[in-house]
Amino acid sequence: MCPGVSRLADGSCAGVGCCQTAIPGGLNGYQVSFEEKFNTSGISSFSPCSYAVLVEAAAFEFRSKYVTTNAFVADNGGQVPLVLDWAIGNKTCEEARRNVSAYACVSDSSECVDSKYGKGAGYLCNCSAGYEGNPYLLNGCQDINECEDARYRYPCSVSGTCVNTIGEGNKTQIGWQIAIGVTSGAVVLIVTATCLYMIHEKRRLAKIKREYFKQHGGLLLFEEMKSRQGLSFTLFTQEELEAATNSFDERHVIGKGGNGTVYRGTTKDGEAVAIKRCRLSNERQKKEFGKEMLILSQINHRNVVKLYGCCLEVEVPMLVYKYVPNGTLYRLIHHHRIPFTLRLRIAHQTAEALAYLHSWASPPIIHGDVKTSNILLDEDYTAMVSDFGASTVAPTDEAQLVTFVQGTCGYLDPEYMRTCKLTDRSDVYSFGVVLLELLTCRKALNLEEMEEDKYLSSQFLLVMGEDRLEEILDEQVKGEHSLELLEQVAELAKQCLEMTSDRRPSMRQVAEELARLSRLAEHPWGRQNSEEILALLGGSPSTASEIELGSTRIISFTDTAYIGIRSPR
Structure with a gap:
């Protein structure tokens, strides 16, 4: 849709008599239609015709005279540039390979590439690295001899020492021992630096976890847990809860609220749990969190969700509850x-x-x-x-x-x-x-x-x-x-x-x-109300008598009594 507004100026087609809009990528088709109910009375005097054109945005600039004259055709010679793209079928590479007879990448040295427009937009074929030619023909992709191709320049100091390798570029016979030594040294250096960095990061993260654990009252909670034998409460690690929720995948979210987000997870023992990532609003809450978790862990009531434990080694603590299946x-x-x-x-x-x-x-x-x-x-x-x-x-x-x-x-x-x-x-x-x-x-x-x-x-x-x-x-x-x-x-x-x-x-x-x-x-x-009860028991209001005792009303007739309880007024 490209609705018109109240402006018409050179360089911008967005007004009475014309409009333009960008086309999103990934379309498989394009069709132009004009709304019949659109009121054309305001433009019929100067733009009696209706036409549309599909052009490359970078190659076209609008002029207001295109609306009132035939200058569009004159300026562009009756033609305007347009960009086309193509792909094979509407299947991904993985789907296309299943049908060998219809698979288009037939060259042995070819590779399939999914269309950049996403699933359902087809696929294309390219020659593998080190090859060139037509990937859609048998043996259509041929090896590139980089030693002879002028496009490739290699520092071979002695003539004739360049050796072409099928599909992988070339190698030189001179100095290969040095190359291996340099490469090995570089690899050792990189591995050593990576290990040192990982050790440093591990220590840094461990320090941060200890600080969070202490900040949330974990030390107090831990000491109390040791002193109270038989207390059913677990201090979970961050890694355990990440494993239980697939790194807190959004697909595991079962609830969001002002106090945090709740995820469904499965512990390593196979038990379904609800994991809540809390939001602590002030410093007092952070300091008292461990103490309060100890109090809440002792709650044992059939109508209160059981708290299994918590995780305190993260920036915002997490609570682990028993999972309740039937929603809210x-x-x-x-x-x-x-x-x-x-x-x-x-x-x-x-x-x-x-x-x-x-x-x-x-x-x-x-x-x-x-x-x-x-x-x-x-x-x-x-x-x-x-x-x-x-x-x-x-x-x-x-x-x-x-x-x-x-x-x-x-x-x-x-x-x-x-x-x-x-x-x-x-x-x-x-x-x-x-x-x-x-x-x-x-x-x-x-x-x-x-x-x-x-x-x-x-x-x-x-x-x-x-x-x-x-x-x-x-x-x-x-x-x-x-x-x-x-x-x-x-x-x-x-x-x-x-x-x-x-x-x-x-x-x-x-x-x-x-x-x-x-x-x-x-x-x-x-x-039922009183009259319905009397009718049910065979009596009638005229034969019944009522006695009120506090909040109790007794309606009696013959040998039967109906007792109804009324709240105190």
Whole structure:
């Protein structure tokens, strides 16, 4: 395509009435056509004809008179230079050799060369070094006698001492012992210099690795590992991880985020692992990394991805985790339709993992980046919390407070953004957004929406405040469960999204509530409303009586009782 603009000047054909464009290399064909819908009213008075020409760019310069007159033909004699290229067929040399009868490089002293335009553009034949002639004919490439060819000059001091060698140039009989000696000496010198350089480089790299290892707290980690018998933690070398990922080939990348890039690898023992190349943002993180790895290595929870070890002898440390095969919760929510009971089970398992990190890890660990893309799913779709690496140990004093906000937009705790104080309630807020994604199947942040609708949390709080929850719920979950159950899950999410962290529940409380809601969702009365349950059991609202005991509502009639649990108001 070469669309016209509003300019027409000598030397530049880019205006009303004409245009020009470069042709990319590697084309197998070229065709010119004119758009019939193009409005020609502006040029019909001075350029009534339409024609195109293919020329060599370096041999042609445009003149504005070519548009309004026949000067193009007059100036160029009716002809313009054009560059053509050619190749044989559309196969590479390797493919062409398989068909001996059609292979064009038939001379014994010929070589096949792939077309410079890439695969599918054919091949060419050349005579081998030291030969000349036609490579497309049998015996078409003949040896060049460099001793007799005037094009080649060799320093033969005595006449008649030049000896032609078939296909390899010539040699002289005089001084060959000296030539061998000089060559051998040069080879020894080069080998010696190369060895010395390699030894120097090896020592230099070893020193750099030791400095990185020390910088990332490796010495402390190593001493602690020796003193703690039975600690299952491995210090991997850079070479081991490069071998596991084919030198960190881009084809092994399984995830990228603000905290680093994750690669899938296979250890020398054949075990699949996920290797994360971290991004450390400040000096405190670098100094405390080894200590924090020791703390994280002691985490043993069924819903937390197992940390096998780390590599500290590189500029940015790398973490080695157990590989979890079924991808992320984000992909499951936004690319598949899953029942709400499974969504609740995953939410409950995630809450249990975060509660463990907050309450039972020593010292407590704050995840800092809870989101659906950091919740992985194993073979049985069991939730595994991941990506809580180098910046998750809870700060113990004001000096350890973060100096800039980290995390993911859409999940960030507003109080954390305002104060830079990362607490366990920051994780609670982010988890509340995860609950919203499970309820609505909408993304936490949608940049395509209007400003007021970009954030899922803002939309949710607005509809909750106006008692319009059903508008935002996923249609599938509305068809699977009663509105009462969905309202209870939404109420829990709302509590997690309180603007003030002190008013949010702990992750332990959230996990307990989700356990109760999961049990409720698995029973028939969690999937129907009160009238449907009464009809199912043969009663009617007029014959039923209700008793409320705290958060429990008992609907009874005749000899049957239906127990439904309502969240506290």
